[in-house]
Amino acid sequence: MSVPLYHVLILAAILFAMGLACVVAWRANVIMMLIGIEIMLNAVMLTFVGGSAHWGIADGQLFALMLMALTSAEVSLALAMVVYLQRRKKSVNTDDFDMMKG
Amino acid sequence: MEAIVFYLLAAVTVIGTLCAITARQAVRAIVYLVTSFFALALIFYLLGAPLVAAFEVIIYAGAIMVLFLFVIMMLDLGHPEKLAAPRLADWWPALLLLTAIIGSIVVLAAARQPAPVAGFTGISVREFSQALFTRYGVAVELISMQLLFALVGALYLGRRR
Numbered sequence: 001m002s003v004p005l006y007h008v009l010i011l012a013a014i015l016f017a018m019g020l021a022c023v024v025a026w027r028a029n030v031i032m033m034l035i036g037i038e039i040m041l042n043a044v045m046l047t048f049v050g051g052s053a054h055w056g057i058a059d060g061q062l063f064a065l066m067l068m069a070l071t072s073a074e075v076s077l078a079l080a081m082v083v084y085l086q087r088r089k090k091s092v093n094t095d096d097f098d099m100m101k102g
Numbered sequence: 103m104e105a106i107v108f109y110l111l112a113a114v115t116v117i118g119t120l121c122a123i124t125a126r127q128a129v130r131a132i133v134y135l136v137t138s139f140f141a142l143a144l145i146f147y148l149l150g151a152p153l154v155a156a157f158e159v160i161i162y163a164g165a166i167m168v169l170f171l172f173v174i175m176m177l178d179l180g181h182p183e184k185l186a187a188p189r190l191a192d193w194w195p196a197l198l199l200l201t202a203i204i205g206s207i208v209v210l211a212a213a214r215q216p217a218p219v220a221g222f223t224g225i226s227v228r229e230f231s232q233a234l235f236t237r238y239g240v241a242v243e244l245i246s247m248q249l250l251f252a253l254v255g256a257l258y259l260g261r262r263r
Contacts, residue, residue, distance in 0.1 A: 003108050006214065008149070010207055011112045015119060017203035021196035022123035028192070031128050031174065035135060038166065039119055042142060045154070053149040056223035058233040061151045062241075065234070068154075068161050069245045073252035075166050079173045080259035086177045 008050035015043035030082055030092045034075065041071050108148055114141040128174050132167055139163045150224030 019039030026032035045064040052060025082092060089096050118138030125131040143158040173179075234242065 003105050006211070007108075007112075010211060011115070011145075013203065013207050014116055017200050018116075018119050018123055020203075021200045024199060025123070025193050025196035029128075031170070031179065032123075032131065035122065035128075035131055035170070038135070038162075039123070042139065042162070045158075046142065046145065049146050049149050049151045049154055052151065052225065053223065056225065058225045058230045061154050061225060061230055062234055062238055064146075064151070064154045065157060066241060066245060068157055069249065072161060072166060073248050075169060076252050076256045077259070079169060080256040082173060083177065084259045086179075092177070092179060 005050055005054045009047065012043045012046040012050065015046065016040050019043060028093055028095060030085070030094060033094075034078055034082075038071070038075070041067060104148060108145065111141045111145050111148070114138070115145070128179060129171065132170050132174070136163045136167050139167070153227055153230055 016039075019036045019042075022036030022039060023033050026036065045067050048060040048064045048067070050060075052058065052064075085097065086092055115138045118134050118141065122131045122134035122138060125134060139158060139162050143155040143163070146152075146158055147155040
């Protein structure tokens with residue numbers, strides 16, 4: 001394929017910026033914050049795969065795979081926590097959880 | 103030809119993500135995001151990573167997004183009136199960040215001379231698996247333990263008391 005590496009990096013940067021904007025804009029809603037984190041992790045995976053294709057080494061793809069395993073563990077824990085918070089306070093709004101008293 | 107497909111897929115990814123982060127309902131955001139992830143999987147395939155593309159479809163679009171959908175439907179969070187949409191005051195820091203990052207990308211891209219186009223080399227599944235199970239064997243073991251810990255943690259958080 002004949003696309004320069006820095007176009008791939010520009011796409012990854014735009015995706016990362018949109019994920020960051022999602023986390024910042026929806027900071028009142030836990031689910032949309034998690035979606036923003038997913039978008040950012042995908043941008044990082046795109047960077048890894050692009051570098052791997054550019055230099056012809058498999059290590060970047062391996063890191064993308066490990067990132068995927070990490071994300072699945074993170075999402076399962078985070079969603080279990082969302083279910084727990086919903087049971088506790090009947091809300092997923094972060095403003096309802098502003099005290100840290102256990 | 104492949105370059106045209108790449109730019110089309112990049113446009114689909116960016117537009118899908120843009121629709122996802124501005125959607126009023128979480129369920130719609132998930133569906134837009136699945137579209138965007140399918141396009142991203144095709145980009146991975148074009149970049150010579152067929153295994154990562156397959157895992158992107160299977161794990162991301164197939165498992166993680168369905169898990170999100172499952173939790174949203176189980177907790178009944180799909181009502182837009184209960185989902186507090188961000189006001190304009192919540193959007194401006196995000197827009198500021200987005201403008202700063204995209205502006206810096208534009209400046210960098212404009213300053214850069216057009217690079218000589220280098221052909222990407224695909225990496226075969228054999229090469230990938232050989233690296234995964236010889237050089238990175240310890241990492242595979244660590245990931246299996248990490249997934250086990252996540253399972254135990256999710257069971258602990260999800261139990262009824």
